[in-house]
Amino acid sequence: MSNTSRNVLLVVAAFVVGWLLYSVCHPAVRLPHWAPPRLHHYPYRTLIKQVEPAGKIVTGGPVAPDGKTEVVCDLPVDQRKKNVGGRDGAGLCVFTSIMHAARWQNETRLANFQDQMRNEPGGGYPEKVDAMVKKYGPGTQYIQYEGKDPSVLEAALKTGRMVCVTYNGHDGVHYGGSIAHMVNLVYLDNQFACVLDNNFIGANDLVWMNRQDFLSRWTGGRDGWAVVLLNPPPPPPPHN
Amino acid sequence: MRYVFLTTILTLGLASVGLAAWGPRGCAPSSEAVASHVQPLDGWKQHKGIYYWYVKGEQKAAYDPSTGVYRTFNASTASWGPETAPPWKKGPPTGVVWDKVKGGNSYSVCGQKVGKEEATALLTEASEVPNDAKKLRLTLIGSPEECKSVLDTLAKASATDNVVCQSYRPDDWALRPGFVTKGHPSIYLESPDGKVLLRQQGLDANTVAAVRKASPDYSPARDPMGLPSLDLASLQPYWPYLVGGGVLLLLVILRKDR
Numbered sequence: 001m002s003n004t005s006r007n008v009l010l011v012v013a014a015f016v017v018g019w020l021l022y023s024v025c026h027p028a029v030r031l032p033h034w035a036p037p038r039l040h041h042y043p044y045r046t047l048i049k050q051v052e053p054a055g056k057i058v059t060g061g062p063v064a065p066d067g068k069t070e071v072v073c074d075l076p077v078d079q080r081k082k083n084v085g086g087r088d089g090a091g092l093c094v095f096t097s098i099m100h101a102a103r104w105q106n107e108t109r110l111a112n113f114q115d116q117m118r119n120e121p122g123g124g125y126p127e128k129v130d131a132m133v134k135k136y137g138p139g140t141q142y143i144q145y146e147g148k149d150p151s152v153l154e155a156a157l158k159t160g161r162m163v164c165v166t167y168n169g170h171d172g173v174h175y176g177g178s179i180a181h182m183v184n185l186v187y188l189d190n191q192f193a194c195v196l197d198n199n200f201i202g203a204n205d206l207v208w209m210n211r212q213d214f215l216s217r218w219t220g221g222r223d224g225w226a227v228v229l230l231n232p233p234p235p236p237p238p239h240n
Numbered sequence: 241m242r243y244v245f246l247t248t249i250l251t252l253g254l255a256s257v258g259l260a261a262w263g264p265r266g267c268a269p270s271s272e273a274v275a276s277h278v279q280p281l282d283g284w285k286q287h288k289g290i291y292y293w294y295v296k297g298e299q300k301a302a303y304d305p306s307t308g309v310y311r312t313f314n315a316s317t318a319s320w321g322p323e324t325a326p327p328w329k330k331g332p333p334t335g336v337v338w339d340k341v342k343g344g345n346s347y348s349v350c351g352q353k354v355g356k357e358e359a360t361a362l363l364t365e366a367s368e369v370p371n372d373a374k375k376l377r378l379t380l381i382g383s384p385e386e387c388k389s390v391l392d393t394l395a396k397a398s399a400t401d402n403v404v405c406q407s408y409r410p411d412d413w414a415l416r417p418g419f420v421t422k423g424h425p426s427i428y429l430e431s432p433d434g435k436v437l438l439r440q441q442g443l444d445a446n447t448v449a450a451v452r453k454a455s456p457d458y459s460p461a462r463d464p465m466g467l468p469s470l471d472l473a474s475l476q477p478y479w480p481y482l483v484g485g486g487v488l489l490l491l492v493i494l495r496k497d498r
Contacts, residue, residue, distance in 0.1 A: 090333070123335050152347075168338075178323040178324065180336040199333070235434075
């Protein structure tokens, strides 16, 4: 290598070293890096608590996978209505579920609750249900429960009433992940539970699961919510 | 000589970088240099299997691919939003605002909060949800006016106190299992299992009597006979009776002593 080449290389090296020294030593300049200054870690614990291993969850008609158990509230398919969005596009599952219960229990004031709610913003929670029932179905008798005790669900179904319940999905049938949804509970005993999901309203779209799978989805790892209309269920089929 | 030359070159090189960086107006260019170097964090960054979404250096959301759960993040309050499906996997509409479900074992009846004790009492007495599964079912089928007229007549005679009443229009889905709907109104009285105890086309003199006396639970053999029994439970709380009894006993003893 000639002296000239060596000198050129040295000059280049000097520039590179100078630039590096300047970049590293100057307090205002840092090399870009991807690590966030303060990372808010994902709340793993909530997830671990919430996502429990599911049993066998299947779709079907009004008869359970055992071939014997039948739903308490078999709302005809033509009385079911698919969930839609409200004025702002947010879902009306809460009000569609209440409408299903109203149709089952002949609560005529709320028989078209979903249609009325399309003029309102979507999304539902207990206080909003109070306000909307007062607005569109004044005089309707109903109870709401927030917690983990399923006895109110059992009491309602025992008397033939359809229950509106929260449901957090990840059932592997209709939902892969968690959702914030409300459906109708149409059967619950020590073994089985069955829900009518207003996003899937076909004759064979009822979702059957075991009791524990349902209860964990009802509470969603925190507290569940239930709405029960107090009007009586339809009369039993007549016979002699 | 060569070393002197190399040292000079090196010094000049370093000095030239410094000049280029700072320029003739002091620090001004350096801020430009900073702007070009410090890129605010944007986009997805993975950390231990979880993906975090940044916009201009601010954390906005996170996604856990193992569960399919997506949550927004409010950096100003350092709080997480509700668990949802990620926006790119938009599923069917839902609509529960779960954060506003306060929980805590709370009950309300028609919007009025009821206390835990009251709710527990209601539950144990099974009256929170009316326990009418064992009651007779009175079903009226006709126009609203026809049904109301019959219902008012029956109610005046207290015939509806222990039956579950419903009125339906003739085309209602609930009547599909074979109800006769041609009356004005049609009146059905059924046992809880659906056995028809009475069916009439319109109200007549016998209807009230028939509805009043029909009770599947009534058994004359279970009627209490002889002296009425004292229900101690109805005397609760007991302490006024105990105090009263004690005062009476004291008065009797004192009178005897005199």
